[in-house]
Amino acid sequence: MxxxxxxxxxxxxxxxxxxxxxxxxxxxxxxxxxxxxxxxxxxxxxxxxxxxxxxxxxxxxxxxxxxxxxxxxxxxxxxxxxxxxxxxxxxLVDWHARHRFCAQCGAPTKPAKAGWQRNCGACHAQHFPRTDPVTIMLAEHDGRLMLGRGKGWPEGRFSALAGFVEPGETIEEAVAREVFEEAGIRVRDVTYVASQPWPFPSQLMIGCHCHALSDELEIDTTEMAEVRFFTREEVAASMAGDGPFATPPRHAIAHTLIEWWLKT
Structure with a gap:
């Protein structure tokens, strides 16, 4: 040792x-x-x-x-x-704690490759830590930024919309689908901005920007409490701590995306 x-x-x-x-x-x-x-x-x-x-x-x-x-x-x-x-x-340790049994046969698994793999001694399947891709996006329309408040979030807390990439989708398709599902808005010109690992439990947040084709919202109330468009002045004031909404924390990529948008 x-x-x-x-x-x-x-x-x-x-x-x-x-x-x-x-x-x-x-x-x-x-x-x-x-x-x-x-x-x-x-x-x-x-x-x-x-x-x-x-x-x-x-x-x-x-x-x-x-x-x-x-x-x-x-x-x-x-x-x-x-x-x-x-x-x-x-x-990594959360993945190990939740994958102690083989997904193929149900037998116990053991760590391998210094903890970056788990092996099944029964069917010899190899299991690897997973990363789930999630798109998180800013959509703007005529200079205003669309942000949302999820169900169960604190009152006044707004952030970028987000959602998992589904099998068979491109990043661009996932952005367009999620914005339409949550806000009823069609978008164009999806571009990549930045990414961030997010350990809740094992996501890769893929930050994007897009343009909304309209500002006529049709909100999915099963997921979102509010979705609104904010002016550049309102967003800047909120990021300075004196605006109409509470911004995402600094360690979240949504905060980075909003900072980026204000500078563009």
Whole structure:
């Protein structure tokens, strides 16, 4: 056992912080004797080289991203490097916790390839961590930006519309379908802007921009509480903290997309 190796301190899937607000680390001696460990990479920050691991918790968590306000607050406090590391570790150990049995035959699986694979000893199937593509998009019409508030979101909180890419779809088709399904709006000229891994539980957010063909909304009330068009002035004021709606948190790609739109 390498006692110089580091173990990411997690409370189930919640990050633990040190006295400086950074991710807390321990040694492999802190892991339970029967713990499943996954390899996160090598830390060369101090001129040396230390292996970094995380332990798989007893249970995973596939609850909606808004379900844990404490986690949102902790994520907002992390610096970018720690946030990226935590996001990757959370996705990986959560996948292990929720895939302990083979999807092909139901037999127990065991970690392989340093935790980046699980193998079935019965039917020999190999299982790999999944990433689910999600489009998240800004649609604009005559200089106004369309944003929505999902069911169950806090009053006044607006963000970009989003939805999973379905089998057989291109990114452009997924953007057009999701905007039409949620807001009843047809769009054109879908372009890619940026992407972000999102560990709730294992999504890749694909940020896009498009133009709405009209502003006549037909809202899907089973998913959306509100959808509205905002002027550039209203969006800018909201991003400054003094506008008609609460913006997405800074660690979410929706915030980055809105910043990008204001600069274009």
């Amino acid at each position: 390498n006692w110089k190796a580091r173990l990411l301190a997690l409370d189930a899937l919640m990050p633990s912080l040190d006295d400086y607000g950074r991710l807390a680390w321990g040694s492999l001696a802190d892991a339970a004797e029967d713990a499943e460990l996954v390899f996160l990479g090598l830390d060369r920050s101090d001129g040396g080289e230390r292996a970094c691991f995380a332990a798989v918790p007893p249970r995973g968590d596939a609850s909606p991203r808004m379900a844990n306000p404490q986690l949102w607050a902790l994520m907002a406090s992390l610096e970018p490097g720690d946030l990226a590391l935590y996001g990757g570790a959370r996705s």
